Amino acid sequence: MPEQRVPPSATGSSAQEPLIALEKVNVWLGPGVHVLRDVDLRVHPGERVVLCGPSGSGKSTLLRAINGLQPHQQGRIRVGGLDLRDDARVQAAIRSQVGMVFQQFNLFTHLTVLQNLTLAPVQLRRLTRQAAQERALAQLERVRVAEHAHKYPLQLSGGQQQRVAIARALCLDPQVMLLDEPTSALDPEMVQEVLAVLRELAHQGMTMLCVTHEMGFARAVADRVVFMDQGQIVEQAAVQDFFDQPQQQRTRDFLARVLQR
Amino acid sequence: MRDPGTRWRSLLYQALVLAALLALLFWLAHNTREQMQARSIHSGFDFLLDRAGFDIGESLIPYNADAAYWRAFAVGLGNTVCVALPGVLLATLLGTAIGLGRLARNVLLRALCGVYVELLRNIPLLLQLLFWYLLSTRILPDVAAPVHLGPLELSKAGLSFIQTPGATAADAVDRAGGFAPSLSPEYLALLFGLVTYTASYIAEVVRAGIASVPAGQREAAQALGLGARQVLRLVTLPQALRLIVPPLTNQYLNLIKNSSLAVAIGYPDLVSISNTALNQSGRALECMAVIVAVYLSLSLLTALTMGLANRRAALRAR
Amino acid sequence: MDSTRPQSTRTAPVPAHGLIAPRPAPAAAHGIWAWLRDNLFGSLPSALATVLLAACLIWLLPPAVDWAWSSAVFRADLDACRAAQGACWGVVHEKFRIIVFGRYPQDALWRAALASALLLGLLLLSALRSCWRPWLLLPWSLLPPVYFVLMHGGVAGLSLVPTERWGGLPLTLLLASVSMALAFPLGVLLALGRRSSLPALRALCGAYVELVRGVPLISVLFMASYVLPLLLPAGVSLDVLLRVLLAIALFAAAYLAEVLRGGLQALPAGQQEAALSLGLSYWQMQGRVLLPQALTLVLPGLVNNFISTFKDTSLVTIVSLYELTGGLGLALDSDPDWQAYKTEGYLFIALLYFVFCFGLSRYSRRLERMLAHARPA
Numbered sequence: 001m002p003e004q005r006v007p008p009s010a011t012g013s014s015a016q017e018p019l020i021a022l023e024k025v026n027v028w029l030g031p032g033v034h035v036l037r038d039v040d041l042r043v044h045p046g047e048r049v050v051l052c053g054p055s056g057s058g059k060s061t062l063l064r065a066i067n068g069l070q071p072h073q074q075g076r077i078r079v080g081g082l083d084l085r086d087d088a089r090v091q092a093a094i095r096s097q098v099g100m101v102f103q104q105f106n107l108f109t110h111l112t113v114l115q116n117l118t119l120a121p122v123q124l125r126r127l128t129r130q131a132a133q134e135r136a137l138a139q140l141e142r143v144r145v146a147e148h149a150h151k152y153p154l155q156l157s158g159g160q161q162q163r164v165a166i167a168r169a170l171c172l173d174p175q176v177m178l179l180d181e182p183t184s185a186l187d188p189e190m191v192q193e194v195l196a197v198l199r200e201l202a203h204q205g206m207t208m209l210c211v212t213h214e215m216g217f218a219r220a221v222a223d224r225v226v227f228m229d230q231g232q233i234v235e236q237a238a239v240q241d242f243f244d245q246p247q248q249q250r251t252r253d254f255l256a257r258v259l260q261r
Numbered sequence: 262m263r264d265p266g267t268r269w270r271s272l273l274y275q276a277l278v279l280a281a282l283l284a285l286l287f288w289l290a291h292n293t294r295e296q297m298q299a300r301s302i303h304s305g306f307d308f309l310l311d312r313a314g315f316d317i318g319e320s321l322i323p324y325n326a327d328a329a330y331w332r333a334f335a336v337g338l339g340n341t342v343c344v345a346l347p348g349v350l351l352a353t354l355l356g357t358a359i360g361l362g363r364l365a366r367n368v369l370l371r372a373l374c375g376v377y378v379e380l381l382r383n384i385p386l387l388l389q390l391l392f393w394y395l396l397s398t399r400i401l402p403d404v405a406a407p408v409h410l411g412p413l414e415l416s417k418a419g420l421s422f423i424q425t426p427g428a429t430a431a432d433a434v435d436r437a438g439g440f441a442p443s444l445s446p447e448y449l450a451l452l453f454g455l456v457t458y459t460a461s462y463i464a465e466v467v468r469a470g471i472a473s474v475p476a477g478q479r480e481a482a483q484a485l486g487l488g489a490r491q492v493l494r495l496v497t498l499p500q501a502l503r504l505i506v507p508p509l510t511n512q513y514l515n516l517i518k519n520s521s522l523a524v525a526i527g528y529p530d531l532v533s534i535s536n537t538a539l540n541q542s543g544r545a546l547e548c549m550a551v552i553v554a555v556y557l558s559l560s561l562l563t564a565l566t567m568g569l570a571n572r573r574a575a576l577r578a579r
Numbered sequence: 580m581d582s583t584r585p586q587s588t589r590t591a592p593v594p595a596h597g598l599i600a601p602r603p604a605p606a607a608a609h610g611i612w613a614w615l616r617d618n619l620f621g622s623l624p625s626a627l628a629t630v631l632l633a634a635c636l637i638w639l640l641p642p643a644v645d646w647a648w649s650s651a652v653f654r655a656d657l658d659a660c661r662a663a664q665g666a667c668w669g670v671v672h673e674k675f676r677i678i679v680f681g682r683y684p685q686d687a688l689w690r691a692a693l694a695s696a697l698l699l700g701l702l703l704l705s706a707l708r709s710c711w712r713p714w715l716l717l718p719w720s721l722l723p724p725v726y727f728v729l730m731h732g733g734v735a736g737l738s739l740v741p742t743e744r745w746g747g748l749p750l751t752l753l754l755a756s757v758s759m760a761l762a763f764p765l766g767v768l769l770a771l772g773r774r775s776s777l778p779a780l781r782a783l784c785g786a787y788v789e790l791v792r793g794v795p796l797i798s799v800l801f802m803a804s805y806v807l808p809l810l811l812p813a814g815v816s817l818d819v820l821l822r823v824l825l826a827i828a829l830f831a832a833a834y835l836a837e838v839l840r841g842g843l844q845a846l847p848a849g850q851q852e853a854a855l856s857l858g859l860s861y862w863q864m865q866g867r868v869l870l871p872q873a874l875t876l877v878l879p880g881l882v883n884n885f886i887s888t889f890k891d892t893s894l895v896t897i898v899s900l901y902e903l904t905g906g907l908g909l910a911l912d913s914d915p916d917w918q919a920y921k922t923e924g925y926l927f928i929a930l931l932y933f934v935f936c937f938g939l940s941r942y943s944r945r946l947e948r949m950l951a952h953a954r955p956a
Contacts, residue, residue, distance in 0.1 A: 064480075067484055068483075069480055069483060069484060088488065092486050092488070095483070095484060095485070095486040096486050098484075099484075100481075100484040102477060102480070102481060102484075104475075104477050106475075106477040106478055106480065106481035107481070108478060108481070108482070108496055108500075109478075109500065110499045110500050110503065119485070119487075119495060120482075120485035120486060120487060123487060123491055123495065124485075124486055124487070165481075168485070169484075169485075172485065172486065271776065271777055274777055274780075275777045275778070275779040275780065278777075278779060278780055278783070279779055282783065289810045292809070292810055292811055292812050292813070293809045293810055295812070295813050296808070296809045296810075296811070296813060297809065299813060365625070365628075366617075366618060366621050366622075366625060367618065367619060367621070367625040367628050367629055368618040368619060369619060369628070369629050369632050369633065370625075370628050370629075370632060373632060379937065379940075380933070382936075382940075383886075383932065383933045383936035383937045383940065384890075384929045384932050384933055384936070385890040385891070385893040385904065385932055386890070386893075387893040387894060387896065387897075387904055388893055388904050388925065388928060388929055388932065389929075391904070391908075391925065392922075392925045392929070395921055395922060395925065396922070399922070514793075518794070518795040518796075519795070521795035521797045521798065522795075522797065522894070524797065524897060525896070525897055532795065532797055532798055532801070536801060539801075539805060545805040545806050545809060546806060546809065549798065549801070549802050549805070549806055552794065552798045552801075553790070553793075553794055553798070556793055556794045556795065556798070557790070557793045557794070560792075560793040561793075
């Protein structure tokens with residue numbers, strides 16, 4: 001993937017067309033449960049955006065709305081130039097450009113690691129079985145779990161499973177990776193190995209939107225940090241500005257709590 | 262490591278338990294011997310070679326009243342298998358369909374399947390069998406005017422191939438000494454009752470299995486871009502099968518055991534024939550032993566077969 | 580489009596659209612029509628299914644309702660029943676006593692009714708969570724003698740009613756509750772035995788459970804009728820009812836043992852370790868730490884077991900005890916006038932069973948929900 005580093009900016013505005021664009025997006029989970037309120041967000045190619053905030057702030061919902069796992073009722077979500085709608089073809093086209101990594105890994109427990117990676121490319125007729133296997137092994141090498149290719153997910157540690165999940169998403173050659181708290185379900189000693197893989201991915205130029213509590217990771221890798229609270233984007237800034245000079249009181253309170261750990 | 266004191270104590274306990282059990286068995290055996298002498302009942306399995314002396318309404322193999330007891334038992338076993346095997350197959354098909362129906366988006370389908378399951382699970386099987394049998398004697402067409410379904414005809418005498426004009430059902434049965442290619446109303450009622458009852462339980466097993474596959478698996482598959490049908494076929498169903506096979510085995514075993522209720526509607530299954538043999542010969546213990554041995558073997562066979570299926574569907578974890 | 584990769588040849592080009600029209604929040608004002616459309620006609624197969632099922636219902640329901648209600652006769656009038664097109668519910672009215680009370684003598688019916696009402700009342704009381712206190716044991720220990728005196732009589736001026744004549748609904752209730760009560764301690768012992776560290780005990784309990792679970796209940800009942808008399812010392816004979824109770828209890832105990840064993844297995848190993856490190860003895864550990872927790876875990880399973888036992892009581896018909904199912908045969912098989920309406924009789928009994936069993940299963944589900952909240956996540 002060609003490096004396309006975009007100069008970091010406060011609101012993510014730039015001359016280039018954004019890869020992901022959310023305009024006035026509203027999501028209700030049920031009558032009276034308003035989880036996303038008028039959210040505006042842009043992610044440009046090559047950008048690394050970290051999404052943080054207290055639990056219940058809607059960060060995961062935002063991520064899942066982008067690839068259509070969570071329908072949105074108002075506003076517009078554009079991914080790679082396509083407007084996300086309730087149309088299976090549009091959703092499939094969008095999902096082929098967006099890779100997703102879940103907090104609970106969600107590897108298919110009845111398939112081996114290799115089969116987990118080759119399932120989608122083969123079934124969606126993107127690649128032949130041979131080509132899919134070669135790509136799968138290459139991605140497994142990239143995340144350093146190639147020796148476990150023929151094992152079943154439950155035979156691996158949490159950290160290994162999450163790395164396999166990352167490789168599975170990469171097998172479809174996505175333009176942007178959505179990561180929903182990729183290290184929250186891991187034991188502390190395995191968090192670093194997954195973060196290392198994500199750092200490498202970032203250095204290789206992958207566009208990322210990552211929900212995480214790992215502020216050290218955010219400082220090292222992110223271009224921009226977005227802080228959400230109660231369904232709204234409270235503040236977003238270039239990473240240095242965000243940590244050194246948070247503008248909003250709520251942001252300051254949150255950082256005080258989180259950075260104390 | 263356990264100290265020698267504990268080891269001796271545990272051995273002592275076990276020895277005591279075994280001694281108590283042996284004492285109980287001796288006492289029971291003593292009582293039995295006394296009772297049997299008092300009633301002049303003989304014991305031993307040699308009675309199996311004696312002449313049975315009773316007729317059996319339907320059987321797979323040729324049989325008449327002059328055959329030996331063991332042959333009668335064989336007929337019973339055959340009849341039991343005859344209703345259990347198709348029963349298991351049909352119940353699985355029906356149960357899976359209804360289980361899937363309970364998960365459908367169509368609310369009418371969901372409701373009707375739900376009513377089916379709740380209704381049949383909360384009424385005793387015996388009552389259902391008696392009801393279906395009663396219905397078959399009331400609703401089925403008379404022998405003289407049967408209903409034709411393709412090459413078969415349905416009447417109060419059961420389901421059979423079309424008889425040659427002028428022949429009666431009795432002729433057909435006589436022709437092969439009880440071995441007629443026809444299904445008696447008792448058989449039909451038993452099969453129908455067993456299948457509908459067991460299917461309601463299988464429906465629940467299937468529904469619970471599919472519903473237990475974590476939502477994250479479906480979401481991950483969707484996030485990879487797989488379509489709804491692909492998600493079901495490649496991710497949900499294989500994992501659901503793993504959760505379905507053990508309880509399904511249980512239901513199959515239940516069906517086999519429930520077929521023993523045939524005695525209530527006059528279908529000559531193993532238990533029914535053993536009961537007749539018991540009354541005829543007075544060899545209560547031996548007949549019971551045969552029943553226990555046969556049913557345990559059937560259960561073991563079923564459990565082993567399903568165990569193979571289970572292992573193939575099972576997860577490999579560390 | 581800023582996609583630098585070649586378009587996938589699989590999907591046709593998707594036209595770009597402008598801002599989508601804002602959809603209303605899924606507030607309560609969604610409308611019944613939208614719901615109906617979504618759930619009944621959401622897709623082509625769904626729509627076809629709706630049409631097919633609705634057609635079947637329209638074809639079957641009106642004649643059924645007509646038979647059961649509109650054209651039905653509710654009086655115990657034989658001539659009206661013969662003349663009518665619909666169901667003859669009068670048969671229930673006419674044969675009510677035998678169906679519901681079996682061969683219990685008519686002048687003593689109030690005793691059977693009272694005894695059953697007491698038993699039912701106590702069961703309902705025990706079902707309420709607020710009553711799970713030690714004082715509940717008092718009415719439970721008083722019930723058996725009171726019940727027996729009422730049903731059997733022979734004292735206090737009450738006429739004697741031998742157990743062979745007990746029948747109908749009281750018998751069903753009695754069989755279900757007493758056999759479960761007997762099966763419970765045995766089931767606990769079997770479950771503990773299967774988990775014991777003594778291999779002989781484990782093997783014995785395991786053999787018992789697997790043996791009993793492998794054979795049909797009907798054969799156990801036959802064994803109780805034919806084999807049990809042989810196993811007893813000469814001159815001792817057991818009451819028919821007692822034999823049947825024992826048979827059902829021994830049968831239910833095996834299934835109960837499996838349910839309890841599952842509960843004990845599901846407890847985290849740390850519970851036993853903590854109890855042992857506190858110095859508790861085996862029986863203290865089981866009685867105060869492990870069993871209470873295991874019971875809470877499997878309480879819904881135990882209720883399901885009770886439902887099964889309740890349904891299984893119908894089998895005693897085959898060994899000539901006339902509980903609810905047998906009462907119907909008793910009432911109608913020898914009465915040529917009313918015999919034609921046996922179907923209605925079956926439907927009535929099915930309704931009774933359904934009410935009891937469905938109620939129990941609803942209760943079991945409520946228990947599950949209650950206990951899920953009480954347990955830490």
